[in-house]
Amino acid sequence: xxxxxxxxxxxxxxxxxxxxxxxxxxxxxxxxxxxxxxxxxxxxxxxxxxxxxxxxxxxxxxxxxxxxxxxxxxxxxxxxxxxxxxxxxxxxxxxxxxxxxxxxxxxxxxxxxxxxxxxxxxxxxxxxxxxxxxxxxxxxxxxxxxxxxxxxxxxxxxxxxxxxxxxx
Amino acid sequence: xxxxxxxxxxxxxxxxxxxxxxxxxxxxxxxxxxxxxxxxxxxxxxxxxxxxxxxxxxxxxxxxxxxxxxxxxxxxxxxxxxxxxxxxxxxxxxxxxxxxxxxxxxxxxxxxxxxxxxxxxxxxxxxxxxxxxxxxxxxxxxxxxxxxxxxxxxxxxxxxxxxxxxxxxxxxxxxxxxxxxxxxxxxxxxxxxxxxxxxxxxxxxxxxxxxxxxxxxxxxxxxxxxxxxxxxxxxxxxxxxxxxxxxxxxxxxxxxxxxxxxxxxxxxxxxxxxxxxxxxxxxxxxxxxxxxxxxxxxxxxxxxxxxxxxxxxxxxxxxxxxxxxxxxxxxxxxxxxxxxxxxxxxxxxxxxxxxxxxxxxxxxxxxxxxxxxxxxxxxxxxxxxxxxxxxxxxxxxxxxxxxxxxxxxxxxxxxxxxxxxxxxxxxxxxxxxxxxxxxxxxxxxxxxxxxxxxxxxxxxxxxxxxxxxxxxxxxxxxxxxxxxxxxxxxxxxxxxxxxxxxxxxxxxxxxxxxxxxxxxxxxxxxxxxxxxxxxxxxxxxxxxxxxxxxxxxxxxxxxxxxxxxxxxxxxxxxxxxxxxxxxxxxxxxxxxxxxxxxxxxxxxxxxxxxxxxxxxxxxxxxxxxxxxxxxxxxxxxxxxxxxxxxxxxxxxxxxxxxxxxxxxxxxxxxxxxxxxxxxxxxxxxxxxxxxxxxxxxxxxxxxxxxxxxxxxxxxxxxxxxxxxxxxxxxxxxxxxxxxxxxxxxxxxxxxxxxxxxxxxxxxxxxxxxxxxxx
Numbered sequence: 049x050x051x052x053x054x055x056x057x058x059x060x061x062x063x064x065x066x067x068x069x070x071x072x073x074x075x076x077x078x079x080x081x082x083x084x085x086x087x088x089x090x091x092x093x094x095x096x097x098x099x100x101x102x103x104x105x106x107x108x109x110x111x112x113x114x115x116x117x118x119x120x121x122x123x124x125x126x127x128x129x130x131x132x133x134x135x136x137x138x139x140x141x142x143x144x145x146x147x148x149x150x151x152x153x154x155x156x157x158x159x160x161x162x163x164x165x166x167x168x169x170x171x172x173x174x175x176x177x178x179x180x181x182x183x184x185x186x187x188x189x190x191x192x193x194x195x196x197x198x199x200x201x202x203x204x205x206x207x208x209x210x211x212x213x214x215x216x
Numbered sequence: 217x218x219x220x221x222x223x224x225x226x227x228x229x230x231x232x233x234x235x236x237x238x239x240x241x242x243x244x245x246x247x248x249x250x251x252x253x254x255x256x257x258x259x260x261x262x263x264x265x266x267x268x269x270x271x272x273x274x275x276x277x278x279x280x281x282x283x284x285x286x287x288x289x290x291x292x293x294x295x296x297x298x299x300x301x302x303x304x305x306x307x308x309x310x311x312x313x314x315x316x317x318x319x320x321x322x323x324x325x326x327x328x329x330x331x332x333x334x335x336x337x338x339x340x341x342x343x344x345x346x347x348x349x350x351x352x353x354x355x356x357x358x359x360x361x362x363x364x365x366x367x368x369x370x371x372x373x374x375x376x377x378x379x380x381x382x383x384x385x386x387x388x389x390x391x392x393x394x395x396x397x398x399x400x401x402x403x404x405x406x407x408x409x410x411x412x413x414x415x416x417x418x419x420x421x422x423x424x425x426x427x428x429x430x431x432x433x434x435x436x437x438x439x440x441x442x443x444x445x446x447x448x449x450x451x452x453x454x455x456x457x458x459x460x461x462x463x464x465x466x467x468x469x470x471x472x473x474x475x476x477x478x479x480x481x482x483x484x485x486x487x488x489x490x491x492x493x494x495x496x497x498x499x500x501x502x503x504x505x506x507x508x509x510x511x512x513x514x515x516x517x518x519x520x521x522x523x524x525x526x527x528x529x530x531x532x533x534x535x536x537x538x539x540x541x542x543x544x545x546x547x548x549x550x551x552x553x554x555x556x557x558x559x560x561x562x563x564x565x566x567x568x569x570x571x572x573x574x575x576x577x578x579x580x581x582x583x584x585x586x587x588x589x590x591x592x593x594x595x596x597x598x599x600x601x602x603x604x605x606x607x608x609x610x611x612x613x614x615x616x617x618x619x620x621x622x623x624x625x626x627x628x629x630x631x632x633x634x635x636x637x638x639x640x641x642x643x644x645x646x647x648x649x650x651x652x653x654x655x656x657x658x659x660x661x662x663x664x665x666x667x668x669x670x671x672x673x674x675x676x677x678x679x680x681x682x683x684x685x686x687x688x689x690x691x692x693x694x695x696x697x698x699x700x701x702x703x704x705x706x707x708x709x710x711x712x713x714x715x716x717x718x719x720x721x722x723x724x725x726x727x728x729x730x731x732x733x734x735x736x737x738x739x740x741x742x743x744x745x746x747x748x749x750x751x752x753x754x755x756x757x758x759x760x761x762x763x764x765x766x767x768x769x770x771x772x773x774x775x776x777x778x779x780x781x782x783x784x785x786x787x788x789x790x791x792x793x794x795x796x797x798x799x800x801x802x803x804x805x806x807x808x809x810x811x812x813x814x815x816x817x818x819x820x821x822x823x824x825x826x827x828x829x830x831x832x833x834x835x836x837x838x839x840x841x842x843x844x845x846x847x848x849x850x851x852x853x854x855x856x857x858x859x860x861x862x863x864x865x866x867x868x869x870x871x872x873x874x875x876x877x878x879x880x881x882x883x884x885x886x887x888x889x890x891x892x893x894x895x896x897x898x899x900x901x902x903x904x905x906x907x908x909x910x911x912x913x914x915x916x917x918x919x920x921x922x923x924x925x926x927x928x929x930x931x932x933x934x935x936x937x938x939x940x941x942x943x944x945x946x947x948x949x950x951x952x953x954x955x956x957x958x959x960x961x962x963x964x965x966x967x968x969x970x971x972x973x974x975x976x977x978x979x980x981x982x983x984x985x986x987x988x989x990x
Contacts, residue, residue: 077248082241083241083244083247083248084240084241084242085241086245086247086405086406086458087247088405088406088407088491089491089897089898090490090491091491091897093491093897093898093899094405094491094898096405123241124240124241125240125241127240128240134236134239134240138236138239138240139239141235141239142231142232142235142236142239143231144864145229145231145232145864145865145867145868147232147235147238147239148232148691148692148693148868148872149238149404149405149406149456149457149458149459149460149690149691150234150235150237150238150239150243150456150458150691151245151404151405151406151458151459152405153238153239154238154239154241157239175906176906176907176909177907179905179906180905180906180907181905182906183403183405183898183903183905184405184906185402185403185404185405185459185461185872185876185903186405186459186691186692186868186872187868187871187872188868188871188872188873188874188875188876188909188912189871189875189904189906189909190871190909190912191864191867191868191871192906193906193909
């Protein structure tokens with residue numbers, strides 16, 4: 049069974065036909081070739097596939113693609129500006145050692161963005177809570193926390209960057 | 217310590233070179249690589265821990281539309297993997313563990329491959345199994361490998377230096393205990409996978425997650441030889457690797473299966489593990505049963521250490537079986553101990569088999585040694601820090617195993633932990649403090665005949681350098697450290713340096729990313745090549761600028777006259793002149809660095825590493841005596857690192873290592889029930905989450921090692937070595953119970969609390985038969 053859905057992807061309105069059993073992760077990686085979103089477990093345990101749907105961080109491996117209809121999706125590919133300028137969170141993860149092997153990084157950054165969009169001045173406990181579903185085996189998390197705290201310190205106006213939009 | 221010398225990039229918190237690609241999702245892992253026409257491979261595993269394969273019927277699978285190849289152990293030539301060559305990639309005749317590969321399929325879609333696997337019918341005849349190494353050593357135990365005649369591997373792990381028996385008689389205090397450690401696994405966030413692809417001349421290109429590109433090349437060549445195509449080229453391409461930690465130090469069935477499927481399909485074939493496979497079919501840390509006896513004189517000076525160990529080898533033999541060679545290091549050389557005896561037996565069982573994992577045996581051995589140090593200190597009535605100071609290694613020591621200790625910051629590490637953790641601070645009820653130290657190789661490790669690594673540096677016309685290294689970056693930042701070293705030598709910026717480490721067709725030889733050797737060995741190789749280029753730039757600069765070479769320096773992308781700062785020449789301009797002229801010269805240099813360390817002899821003596829890394833960890837924790845739960849309140853990890861070439865990446869290694877060590881101590885275990893993995897997912901295998909992150913202060917002790925690149929030692933593994941004993945010691949300090957088995961789960965702590973109180977696990981006093989309050 050297939051369904052035609054319309055949604056906003058990283059600022060662009062798009063229309064695709066999806067099979068009803070496809071996960072959002074499958075749609076992104078296998079159909080649209082957006083491989084920035086990673087699959088670490090396929091069962092919602094590791095958070096590597098985190099994307100933002102209507103402001104909420106979700107595990108795209110557990111989210112059915114048809115559910116996207118009418119919604120707004122942001123993936124890791126939508127954070128940096130069209131000229132390559134990194135989103136503040138990406139910049140801070142780079143500068144503060146928040147990235148080692150990098151496999152968890154896109155999901156980590158998306159969960160962090162969903163947190164800061166909702167709460168621009170989270171406490172360390174808020175950060176830990178928001179990242180509780182994103183596993184990292186390399187960093188021990190501390191430098192990830194420091195990266196997010198550095199992003200907070202740069203001010204909310206930088207942090208609230210939404211995905212860029214193609215001028216069409 | 218440290219020197220006053222100023223460096224422009226060495227010692228700076230330089231971000232990882234590949235961090236932007238990883239932050240933006242551009243980095244390509246094996247999951248992201250697709251080749252045109254690629255097929256998808258899938259492996260069928262055994263349904264029994266030990267059984268004869270009576271029959272395999274693949275006919276239904278072969279008929280499924282989209283299936284291109286079906287292979288069983290009967291269809292493949294004689295290929296043997298592992299140290300002992302006891303492991304074919306597809307098993308014929310018999311399976312010896314649940315993770316045994318029985319058949320494999322290549323199909324046009326992953327779903328079809330999966331369906332085909334389910335259609336393969338295997339008839340087994342179950343055999344008696346053995347899951348416990350002690351039972352497996354009995355003469356009547358079922359044999360895992362009949363032709364091996366016994367389950368005890370014929371490995372030579374036995375040493376005796378000095379005279380342990382006499383020392384034991386003369387010792388004033390002796391302690392004796394048994395410790396056990398269990399299976400834990402790497403949990404790389406990126407699962408394992410490989411893509412094999414043959415060209416029409418039967419040369420193989422394999423994209424695979426490996427820490428040993430050059431050695432893997434040889435293993436794959438053996439497989440080609442078995443297929444009847446010797447002397448073909450094997451190109452190993454490493455995509456970005458989603459975590460290593462030792463897991464990629466051998467070649468595995470899935471890689472050889474990908475090659476076999478691709479060979480038969482004449483198409484590229486990808487085999488990619490799902491998370492459950494990653495848990496079930498990759499190798500673990502080696503579990504151990506450790507009997508330790510240790511004694512000191514009346515002053516607390518160690519007199520002997522005597523260790524007997526049994527290791528569950530599992531059904532096949534990968535590097536796990538050689539971890540006793542590394543365990544020898546802490547056993548003979550952590551603290552000064554004149555008389556040492558050690559014997560280890562590795563035993564075949566029908567369990568999963570073990571591999572290398574961060575620390576390579578050192579965490580298991582150090583758990584026993586450092587726990588026993590505290591028990592001994594108490595028996596001798598000596599303060600726990602004091603006994604470690606009395607026995608501390610010192611520069612200039614030669615240990616009983618022949619390790620030559622050059623720089624040694626162990627006393628400073630102990631002092632730092634005492635100070636930063638504020639050990640004298642009063643403790644509340646249930647609070648305790650524990651410390652433990654470590655020794656590890658810090659200057660390579662001569663495991664093979666060579667401990668070498670090559671580097672090639674090529675400069676372009678514009679002052680940018682390509683560095684081709686044998687090093688393997690798995691996320692630890694090897695490429696960044698190499699770039700810093702080269703930039704420092706050539707007066708360039710880190711962003712001018714492009715490090716290439718992904719491809720055996722391009723990169724020079726290396727024995728692999730193990731033993732915390734990359735910064736030291738690959739760093740020295742890059743330094744050697746950079747020094748050669750530097751002197752050629754200076755030579756040419758002297759000629760072009762008319763200034764004596766010795767008065768020139770390279771900095772800020774320029775050749776500069778030291779005494780006349782206005783006289784400068786951009787390095788890019790100099791390079792153009794070098795290339796674009798009659799009799800021009802190619803600005804390229806290579807260097808092969810093989811450290812002057814030694815292989816261990818037949819008696820296991822030999823200076824294994826050029827230098828040794830030391831460290832001390834201290835932890836303050838609180839035990840909830842009602843629940844047995846341990847909460848870490850403060851943690852200090854002091855490491856002698858030689859020099860911190862990149863303090864940010866160094867901290868990252870320490871934070872990551874300690875958290876892996878805390879998991880090893882408290883939460884992580886692969887639960888095998890009669891050989892079957894009962895917790896193959898992140899819900900039930902508990903790696904620590906963001907909520908479990910601990911307050912950790914890394915302390916860097918710089919001893920500027922004369923042999924290290926800019927004085928650096930390796931630091932990849934040490935972070936996870938002394939964590940478990942530090943925590944066990946703190947629990948004893950807190951509530952007076954000694955936990956001897958890992959992981960230290962709340963259940964274990966509670967059971968010990970109850971045992972101490974003389975009540976059973978239900979809290980009932982066996983004498984009065986009344987329930988006792990906890």
